[in-house]
Amino acid sequence: xxxxxxxxxxxxxxLGKDLWVALDNSQKxxxxxxxxxxxxxxxxxxxxxxxxxLMRTKQEYSTYIPSS
Amino acid sequence: xxxxxTKVNSFSPFGELEILKVPIVKIEFPDTAYNCLIxxxxxxxxxxxxxxxxxxxxxxxxxxxxSKGVRGISFPSYIHTIxxxxxxxxxxxxxxxxxxxxxxxxxxxxxxxxxxxNIYFSQCDDFFELRPINAQA
Numbered sequence: 468x469x470x471x472x473x474x475x476x477x478x479x480x481x482l483g484k485d486l487w488v489a490l491d492n493s494q495k496x497x498x499x500x501x502x503x504x505x506x507x508x509x510x511x512x513x514x515x516x517x518x519x520x521l522m523r524t525k526q527e528y529s530t531y532i533p534s535s
Numbered sequence: 536x537x538x539x540x541t542k543v544n545s546f547s548p549f550g551e552l553e554i555l556k557v558p559i560v561k562i563e564f565p566d567t568a569y570n571c572l573i574x575x576x577x578x579x580x581x582x583x584x585x586x587x588x589x590x591x592x593x594x595x596x597x598x599x600x601x602s603k604g605v606r607g608i609s610f611p612s613y614i615h616t617i618x619x620x621x622x623x624x625x626x627x628x629x630x631x632x633x634x635x636x637x638x639x640x641x642x643x644x645x646x647x648x649x650x651x652x653n654i655y656f657s658q659c660d661d662f663f664e665l666r667p668i669n670a671q672a
Contacts, residue, residue, distance in 0.1 A: 471661050472541040475554055482544055482552075487585070492568075494541075494561075504589045508567055520561055522570040523583065523639045 481524035489519035500524075536622040536665045540658065541570075543639070558656060558663045559640055563620040564590065570640045573654065573663070577644030579614075580630045586641070587615065587632035594632050602631055610635035624667055626651055 472494050481488055481500060489499040489511035498519065499510035511519035541559040544552060558573040569586060581602065584594045597613030604610070612631035619626055628647030636642075643649075652665040 470539060471556060472539050472559075475542050475544050478544060483546070489567075490570075504585050508589070518563065518566070518568050520568040520570055521586065525637055525639050 478524060484524050486524045487521060488524055489521055491515060492517040492520060494520060536624075536667075537662050538622075538665070540661045540663065556658060556661070558658075560621060560643070560665075562626070562641070562643075569619075571643045572638075572640045573648075574642040574644055575649070575654075577642045579646045580628055580642055580644045580648050581612065581636050581638075582630050582632050582641040583636045583638075584613075584632045584634040587617075587630075590617065592617075592632065594634075597632065600631055602633060612636075622665070624651075 474494065477490070477495065477497050478488070481497070486500050486502060487504045487507045488497050489507050490496065491498050498514050499507045501507045501510070504521065508519055508521070538558070538560055540556045542554055542556055545555045547553050559570050560573060561568045562571050569582070571582075587594050592615050594613050594615075597615040600612050600614060601609040602612040610633055612633040614629050614631050616627060616629050626648070628651070630647075650668070652667055655664040655666070657663060
């Protein structure tokens, strides 16, 4: 069976905030967050030896189709 | 390579909170990884300029293009060629970096990324597959 990765609960505290978050490698918890991406990565690496997984917290997925 | 869909929170065009199931992959760089949406609606891949600067790119030195969202409003982007690892495959594609990308993840679009993989979406079954077109993908 294919089980989805569920980020809804772990990202809920950051909903609508314009932050960078670092997730652990399994994407089950947020290990660092903040406005500055470099600081977020440094903080994540001080907490865990795993490679942090970055994303932002704008929560817009449905209306954006960039072209060039 | 088979990947699971990811459930995320999103605001609808009417401002209501909804949960979406989207095809996101984790692309890997030497020091970090970055979640990116596979976006067949994007003509070229896009990433936030802050992430590009974190990679060491001088964003404004890239080739300028005006990107457009679905609302037709253009915003400045700068193209750089970057390399990353995806599921054990080395990828090298052009990416438009912008400070105005209002999006949680990077976007992997048609030019470049879709040239590297045949992509099969099975949203009903919660998975999607990337099939490298050649060993260099």
